Amino acid sequence: MTKLPPIDLRSDTVTRPDKTMRNAMADAEVGDDVLDGDPTMRALEERVAGLLGTAAALWVPTGCMGNAIALMLHLRRGDVFLAAEHAHVLHNELGTAAWLAGGMPRTLPWTDGAGRLSPSDVAEAAAAEGPYYSLRTTLLCLENTHNAAGGVVTPPDEHALLVSAASAGGLRVHLDGARLWHAAIAMEVPPAALTVGVDTVQVCLSKGLGAPVGSVIAGSVEFIAEARRVRKMLGGGVRQGGVLAAAGLVALDRIDQLGKDHANATFLAKGLVELGWEVDLPQTNIVLASVADVRSTLERLASQGVLATPMAGRVRFVTHRDVTRSDLRTVLRRIAR
Amino acid sequence: MTKLPPIDLRSDTVTRPDKTMRNAMADAEVGDDVLDGDPTMRALEERVAGLLGTAAALWVPTGCMGNAIALMLHLRRGDVFLAAEHAHVLHNELGTAAWLAGGMPRTLPWTDGAGRLSPSDVAEAAAAEGPYYSLRTTLLCLENTHNAAGGVVTPPDEHALLVSAASAGGLRVHLDGARLWHAAIAMEVPPAALTVGVDTVQVCLSKGLGAPVGSVIAGSVEFIAEARRVRKMLGGGVRQGGVLAAAGLVALDRIDQLGKDHANATFLAKGLVELGWEVDLPQTNIVLASVADVRSTLERLASQGVLATPMAGRVRFVTHRDVTRSDLRTVLRRIAR
Amino acid sequence: MTKLPPIDLRSDTVTRPDKTMRNAMADAEVGDDVLDGDPTMRALEERVAGLLGTAAALWVPTGCMGNAIALMLHLRRGDVFLAAEHAHVLHNELGTAAWLAGGMPRTLPWTDGAGRLSPSDVAEAAAAEGPYYSLRTTLLCLENTHNAAGGVVTPPDEHALLVSAASAGGLRVHLDGARLWHAAIAMEVPPAALTVGVDTVQVCLSKGLGAPVGSVIAGSVEFIAEARRVRKMLGGGVRQGGVLAAAGLVALDRIDQLGKDHANATFLAKGLVELGWEVDLPQTNIVLASVADVRSTLERLASQGVLATPMAGRVRFVTHRDVTRSDLRTVLRRIAR
Amino acid sequence: MTKLPPIDLRSDTVTRPDKTMRNAMADAEVGDDVLDGDPTMRALEERVAGLLGTAAALWVPTGCMGNAIALMLHLRRGDVFLAAEHAHVLHNELGTAAWLAGGMPRTLPWTDGAGRLSPSDVAEAAAAEGPYYSLRTTLLCLENTHNAAGGVVTPPDEHALLVSAASAGGLRVHLDGARLWHAAIAMEVPPAALTVGVDTVQVCLSKGLGAPVGSVIAGSVEFIAEARRVRKMLGGGVRQGGVLAAAGLVALDRIDQLGKDHANATFLAKGLVELGWEVDLPQTNIVLASVADVRSTLERLASQGVLATPMAGRVRFVTHRDVTRSDLRTVLRRIAR
Ligand SMILES: [Ca+2]
Numbered sequence A, B, C, D: 001m002t003k004l005p006p007i008d009l010r011s012d013t014v015t016r017p018d019k020t021m022r023n024a025m026a027d028a029e030v031g032d033d034v035l036d037g038d039p040t041m042r043a044l045e046e047r048v049a050g051l052l053g054t055a056a057a058l059w060v061p062t063g064c065m066g067n068a069i070a071l072m073l074h075l076r077r078g079d080v081f082l083a084a085e086h087a088h089v090l091h092n093e094l095g096t097a098a099w100l101a102g103g104m105p106r107t108l109p110w111t112d113g114a115g116r117l118s119p120s121d122v123a124e125a126a127a128a129e130g131p132y133y134s135l136r137t138t139l140l141c142l143e144n145t146h147n148a149a150g151g152v153v154t155p156p157d158e159h160a161l162l163v164s165a166a167s168a169g170g171l172r173v174h175l176d177g178a179r180l181w182h183a184a185i186a187m188e189v190p191p192a193a194l195t196v197g198v199d200t201v202q203v204c205l206s207k208g209l210g211a212p213v214g215s216v217i218a219g220s221v222e223f224i225a226e227a228r229r230v231r232k233m234l235g236g237g238v239r240q241g242g243v244l245a246a247a248g249l250v251a252l253d254r255i256d257q258l259g260k261d262h263a264n265a266t267f268l269a270k271g272l273v274e275l276g277w278e279v280d281l282p283q284t285n286i287v288l289a290s291v292a293d294v295r296s297t298l299e300r301l302a303s304q305g306v307l308a309t310p311m312a313g314r315v316r317f318v319t320h321r322d323v324t325r326s327d328l329r330t331v332l333r334r335i336a337r
């Protein structure tokens, strides 16, 4: 029997540009985005700023660079930033928050449930004020949806309480919205409802939305002006980026399609539960399973033609536009065998 | 009635050099320690290396610089270091572990009691190994005594288990031994019994031992050669440092006297308990009291002529060679009023 | 009279992908290049490694990131790197060599002509060895062609003498080959003849070769493995980068066409000389003109429909595949008016 | 014949504290300078601020740390600072200006004579202003006296022209005044006449003035408040520093005695000239000799009992309070042999 190709649930980053997106890239109007600006880049950035309710926005090659730029501009030596346990900026960005942005992290527990911070924890951390030789807490990093907690959403009211706790304590707020689109769809609110009060936000185009490359950071006009300079420093100032921005514009047309991925994740989770797995029902497109041994489970899954990844001590399956309901049935069948 | 001078229990850093120490400073043989070495510096460094059982040692102006140099040499971008909750390197050194040494911290809980790490937590953290785009855990930072846990000691057997868990996992070990002398005296072991297996260690001369200025880092000959260069970079390469080293040599004569401070701390703790305070019995010279409101308690104490500091959400009293048993009786009387 | 569109000689970065290149992008096979590698990326990297005669290569979004990664891996705190006066890494990369890679630059004069270093200067700088508290010279950065010197080439024999002077002095060598292709074509040697003995090299695809986005760094297998990690740190680890690599592959088919740009540059230079300008005859595609006032000259040119940039105190014109001989005739006519 | 002890002209840093200074150290009133300030430190800092005409001042362990703190506060990523060829911050501080303060240096030539900058060079460098992706020149570093140029002084009028050129160009000014006292004495002006218009200045106590350890940075109240925090970060926040400040206060009593060192330097230089050496007449206490081979000359001198150092390609002799006129006669006799 021939080996069937594996079904890839490692991440929604594996999504590939489809024909429509590739055609848009091939037809993109371009310019030198370092020198005078690329018109398609500009269109993308304006559209994202509109979606997020910010004054301005800037394309960046990756979400990692987006978060790094924001933190570099928010933090200085001697500052502390707050982030939830297992936050992406803490565990998945190679320490840039520390060595590049210069921040000492303070991890906040999931007091209000998986991936959810408590406003009073934020307020307490913000209140800590000491003499000149003390660290200063200056920034709150939010993450919506929270990846390592299984794609859980922070609803607008909870978000508002966290932001107001931060603001009252004199903190700025950065939102890692790599999957903000998913949160918006899951809660049936516009993305801008989830950025209220934040200083900066980062959103990804290359995950569930299917673009090959690219993220966007958004904030005030002043922030974006500085961010453009820092982007150049880090080596993210590309030239005819319009070919990528064109894909991003198509990606943004597809936000509404994320609901299908969420339904698929729920379908997968229920199927796994029926197979005896310990799985929480997902709110978006990430399914986390608690298993006895993560490494051996991942190896067994791979041998069965199902690709997943480790995440915060569990097994993570991510649904996305390149896996269908039928693929997931196959996944469950393969696992059941 | 005239206001009596406050009794200063904020820290053992407030200790002042006495007549003997000042005479030693005045008589110190000195040289240019950047150019060819200062003979008194050399004597101090050799003596500390001997006490700690390391091949070499280097004077530094402060414990903060000592820890920073060690971490700068152990860590590189993309590394994670492990440290206990409330470790001094995390909360009291202005973030140098992050922005200067480049490490992303991972905080380990006090699984085995206040200030005490679990070897299995270390082993688990060390085991975490991912693909090339993952952070790499490379260093364990220990702290003995653990300041924010109330000066608790890690005994040699526990220390050995932590170090072997780290080594088995491929981690290096740095020991922040700002008050290692206290741990040694409290457990009646030589200091070298508490450095077994570590790569580097930092000890302070200006705390309980009473020197005005100075700490020492110790480790291999190769480490100290690199550390000397990094010390110069950070601006810690002083010239005729023998005047300070002479004070350090006198300080080292006084390690045995720390037992008196420990007894005084126990006396103070018991007295506070009798007054209804919630206090754990100290193992060394730090007494932590849990109070309803730290700030207002500290203010009240100050108004009563008793100086203390906040520490990890509690009130910290530190006994040292410049406060006597009689002073502590006065402290208890003032508080009782 | 309607205003004619300006002819853009500011940089060869303004080149736009043509139909062939766009079709290749639209048809590119892609994968997740962070997770398991994108096949088109792999093909591009292997082809560049072959052209440059190195063991391995890695795509990066920009030449700035490529140079930054190389310098980050070559340099550590306390190191000095050597670079020619007006080198791109000194003047055009926002200081990353200093603040990110940690190097203190030492500028070498153009002893052997514009943009050309003297092997004996390299040898002398490499020889400087001091005590432990001295800076250590550890790296030579070459740039071929040298941008700010007017695209001058370093021929293979001269290159070999520089590299051997560096090696003899214990220095590593990084070659900023943003326009290495131009040097190879100008001298009618294979690109690999210009990388002999270097440790690392960076080449651009988005300049004369016409790709929209992308550069490549090349070196040993070990270097590239580390570079891949650092690329992820800096936010250059893109996902379905094959769409860009496909453009890069087409770009590499066009190296031979650079000769046309060189001939055009010579045509432009001669034309300017005839108009009374002070211009050196170019070796490649960059024409530098000495003028009384750079700023006002650039403004006048712009008003005449000719775009150029300031470069090291002169006016720079760059020829590229998107300007034709006929365009240059127009340029000369407009200037002559 | 017994070997005579060498006469040490390597640096004025080798000066040792004398009896008076040691007594002052032994008698110094001290406090915890991190917590509430050490009274002798305060006295020293106020006296230096007064001498330099600044609003505030701060003791630091070394001149290297003083310069580093100032540059860390003046510079940010993407900035350029201007410094004279062979400036101490460029060549003798292990690159902290680059990797720690984040500045890319631009070296200015000695247009107006050895160690002397031209105001028009400063103005031109300050004027360079480019688009957002350009480096920004933001700081001028002066050095008075200029060490590597042979202790040459910048007189008040020249200083004023340099500072005004910088200010007009929007630059801040930091003055490395490690030997500012010597400049003041040489020109018979108060030190404050040499700090006019600068933002920050660093002066050393441990060189010609004879203190064992310590420098001072001075500037505005706001700068010093920030500097105190950065000093703690770098590990320069010592506790009972009064013992060192006391030495510093004695050192300041001796500024007028530097004239003797200057006369001695002139005596030495003239003697060397008579012996056929190529030496410029010194303005202060540094004598530079041009020799065929620096290394072998230094070795020969050492074998003759005369210690000197290499400096910017020449041999440097420094006179100081621990060498007498008679010692210098011995030096000349030994060399003449
Ligand atoms: Ca994708």
Ligand SMILES: [Ca+2]
Binding pocket: A126, A127, A128, A129, A137, A169, A170, A171
């Ligand atoms: Ca606050």
Ligand SMILES: [Ca+2]
Binding pocket: B012, B013, B014, B015, B016, B017, B206, B207, B210, B211, B212, B213, D239, D240
């Ligand atoms: Ca003390």
Ligand SMILES: [Ca+2]
Binding pocket: A239, A240, C012, C013, C014, C015, C016, C017, C206, C207, C210, C211, C212, C213
């Ligand atoms: Ca291009």
Ligand SMILES: [Ca+2]
Binding pocket: B239, B240, D012, D013, D014, D015, D016, D017, D206, D207, D210, D211, D212, D213
């Ligand atoms: Ca001295």
Ligand SMILES: [Ca+2]
Binding pocket: D126, D127, D128, D129, D137, D169, D170, D171
């Ligand atoms: Ca300016």
